[in-house]
Amino acid sequence: MAQKILPKKKNIIGRTYKDRVFDAVNTAFWFAVLALILYPLWLVIVASVSSADAIFAGRVWLWPVDFSLIGYEALFQHQMLLRSYLNSIIYTAAGTALSVIVTMMASYSLSRKFAGRRLFSLYFIFTMFFTGGLIPQFLMNQRLGLYNTVTLMIIINSLSVWNLMIARTYISTSIPNELYEAAVVDGAGHFTYFFRVILPLSGTIIAVLCVYYGVARWNDFFTGLVYLRDESKFTLQMVLRQLIVTMSAGTALDSLMGFFGDGQQISDAIRKAEVVKYSSIVISTAPVIVLYVQMQKFFVKGVTIGSLKG
Amino acid sequence: MQPVCGQIRRVNARAAAAALVSLCRRAGKAVRRDWQLYVLLFPAFALVFIFSYLPMYGIQIAFRDFKAAFGITGSQWVGLKNFTDFFESFYSTRLLLNTLLLNVYGLLWSFPFPIVMAILLNQINRNRFKRFTQTAIYAPHFLSPVVLVGMLFLLLSPSSGLVNNLVKVFGGQAHDYMMDVTWFRTLFIGSGIWQSAGWNTILYIAALTAIDPGLYEAATMDGATKTQKIRYIDIPHLVPIIVMLLILNSGAMMVSNTDKALLMRTAGNIPKSDIIGVYVYMMGLGSGQFSYVAAINLLVNVINFILIISVNWIARRLNNTSLF
Numbered sequence: 122m123a124q125k126i127l128p129k130k131k132n133i134i135g136r137t138y139k140d141r142v143f144d145a146v147n148t149a150f151w152f153a154v155l156a157l158i159l160y161p162l163w164l165v166i167v168a169s170v171s172s173a174d175a176i177f178a179g180r181v182w183l184w185p186v187d188f189s190l191i192g193y194e195a196l197f198q199h200q201m202l203l204r205s206y207l208n209s210i211i212y213t214a215a216g217t218a219l220s221v222i223v224t225m226m227a228s229y230s231l232s233r234k235f236a237g238r239r240l241f242s243l244y245f246i247f248t249m250f251f252t253g254g255l256i257p258q259f260l261m262n263q264r265l266g267l268y269n270t271v272t273l274m275i276i277i278n279s280l281s282v283w284n285l286m287i288a289r290t291y292i293s294t295s296i297p298n299e300l301y302e303a304a305v306v307d308g309a310g311h312f313t314y315f316f317r318v319i320l321p322l323s324g325t326i327i328a329v330l331c332v333y334y335g336v337a338r339w340n341d342f343f344t345g346l347v348y349l350r351d352e353s354k355f356t357l358q359m360v361l362r363q364l365i366v367t368m369s370a371g372t373a374l375d376s377l378m379g380f381f382g383d384g385q386q387i388s389d390a391i392r393k394a395e396v397v398k399y400s401s402i403v404i405s406t407a408p409v410i411v412l413y414v415q416m417q418k419f420f421v422k423g424v425t426i427g428s429l430k431g
Numbered sequence: 432m433q434p435v436c437g438q439i440r441r442v443n444a445r446a447a448a449a450a451l452v453s454l455c456r457r458a459g460k461a462v463r464r465d466w467q468l469y470v471l472l473f474p475a476f477a478l479v480f481i482f483s484y485l486p487m488y489g490i491q492i493a494f495r496d497f498k499a500a501f502g503i504t505g506s507q508w509v510g511l512k513n514f515t516d517f518f519e520s521f522y523s524t525r526l527l528l529n530t531l532l533l534n535v536y537g538l539l540w541s542f543p544f545p546i547v548m549a550i551l552l553n554q555i556n557r558n559r560f561k562r563f564t565q566t567a568i569y570a571p572h573f574l575s576p577v578v579l580v581g582m583l584f585l586l587l588s589p590s591s592g593l594v595n596n597l598v599k600v601f602g603g604q605a606h607d608y609m610m611d612v613t614w615f616r617t618l619f620i621g622s623g624i625w626q627s628a629g630w631n632t633i634l635y636i637a638a639l640t641a642i643d644p645g646l647y648e649a650a651t652m653d654g655a656t657k658t659q660k661i662r663y664i665d666i667p668h669l670v671p672i673i674v675m676l677l678i679l680n681s682g683a684m685m686v687s688n689t690d691k692a693l694l695m696r697t698a699g700n701i702p703k704s705d706i707i708g709v710y711v712y713m714m715g716l717g718s719g720q721f722s723y724v725a726a727i728n729l730l731v732n733v734i735n736f737i738l739i740i741s742v743n744w745i746a747r748r749l750n751n752t753s754l755f
Contacts, residue, residue, distance in 0.1 A: 148555075154568065245479060254490065254729060255708075261485045278482075315471060340576070365585070398584075406573075
């Protein structure tokens with residue numbers, strides 16, 4: 122009798138009154154947090170498809186007002202932005218591929234026991250804590266003839282020691298050593314073992330490295346700022362900075378308009394520039410956000426692997 | 432005496448030679464066996480050498496009066512002049528203090544958010560809502576510094592920004608926050624929390640999911656409420672990792688977030704936004720004062736190095752964990 126009743130009442134110990142209050146408060150808390158995080162992002166998207174007049178009049182709150190694609194049209198006529206978008210794709214794709222290959226090779230090496238391993242580890246880790254500084258780095262790269270070159274944009278920062286340590290930890294903790302012993306018995310050397318066994322088993326960590334290196338590259342603007350002179354080589358983030366930040370901070374325009382209140386006397390071009398700011402944020406960030414939503418579990422995995430001690 | 436001495440020397444020399452030969456032989460054997468490992472390591476080794484170790488050779492310009500025409504080693508040696516110049520300048524205290532305070536306030540304000548969020552996230556009952564929330568709160572982490580600061584400028588714009596529109600709706604006066612020096616740290620740290628608090632919950636959530644479910648079941652049997660479970664199960668389990676992250680984070684108190692500070696810099700907020708990294712960039716690459724700036728950078732890098740090594744040492748003593 123009792124056994125028949127039991128499955129029906131799933132929560133024999135139900136939530137107490139206090140727990141229900143707690144849950145209600147918790148839900149309210151998370152709705153507030155979500156609003157706080159998502160609303161600014163939503164507003165940028167909405168403003169990017171609204172008319173400049175609506176934005177300046179402060180009529181854009183939740184939905185597009187006077188729907189228009191004027192911001193996006195302007196972007197597609199912006200030669201420098203298109204050029205930089207292509208550049209960023211090239212730097213990111215080539216740089217990430219290089220980074221992942223180099224990191225996987227080195228992390229496999231460091232996961233094995235061999236003469237000088239500790240010394241090599243120290244060699245890499247030391248650079249996490251001490252660097253030459255911006256100016257010596259700049260002078261050295263300039264002397265190597267790398268200033269203002271595409272080569273520099275691809276190979277600089279292509280090894281992150283942090284990612285190297287994550288990959289090493291992954292290889293030494295999740296690929297059993299018995300595989301190596303078996304491979305050696307079958308006559309495999311390190312190359313064969315690395316390419317035929319380690320790489321096929323490292324799908325997860327390779328995905329983690331791809332997304333970490335890829336996003337870091339795409340979002341980086343400082344390297345380009347320091348090392349690039351030709352506008353034809355500029356990265357997307359550099360052009361974005363000119364479009365959004367320098368335009369807002371550099372001119373006293375904004376404060377002037379704030380002073381006059383409604384900004385009636387500002388020309389159309391400047392109003393259009395304001396919409397362009399929103400739409401350029403959308404087109405530059407969309408690839409990263411799409412990637413993130415698709416590959417979310419790999420992003421999270423990287424952090425938790427990294428927190429293990431290798 | 433003489434012959435004995437010679438003998439000893441000969442014997443020592445012979446032993447040393449034998450040891451050397453055996454070492455070479457062992458090394459040779461190791462290299463023969465593992466040469467492929469060195470080959471696999473080489474590209475990473477070379478990249479780090481070119482981009483991290485070669486510049487360290489260039490640090491010497493901090494002690495020279497660098498002139499591009501003479502090159503690094505050809506420029507005149509001036510000893511500590513660049514350092515004393517910095518400490519005698521009006522900017523030194525301001526720069527060091529700005530860098531330090533921005534980090535200290537940043538740590539104090541941002542640190543509690545991920546902890547509270549992780550604990551409360553762990554209490555969400557519906558799995559779909561939980562997953563959606565996680566996806567949403569991690570998202571801002573992926574915005575680039577340019578986009579984040581760009582959004583600040585846009586949302587705070589006195590003419591068209593959301594914040595000032597709200598202020599105007601409630602009858603207030605529009606205010607240019609980005610130009611206002613008193614708002615710089617608030618905006619810098621606040622936007623940092625908005626961007627990173629969610630992402631920084633990951634480690635705490637991992638720690639919470641590692642807790643034995645038996646503890647919660649036992650607590651439920653004893654009639655514990657959710658608040659009590661948080662108080663007596665969650666928090667005690669989080670304390671070690673909280674302490675560890677606090678210690679490790681405090682090793683970065685003189686590190687400059689150059690990207691963001693440079694982007695947020697406006698004519699109005701320079702007295703607060705002038706931090707070491709920005710100054711190094713502006714004076715070094717902007718005004719070409721290479722040696723002077725390299726000296727400041729070296730000084731700060733040494734401070735950072737000492738800080739991080741000490742906090743690691745403390746962390747290791749406390750908990751047998753460390754960054755390396």
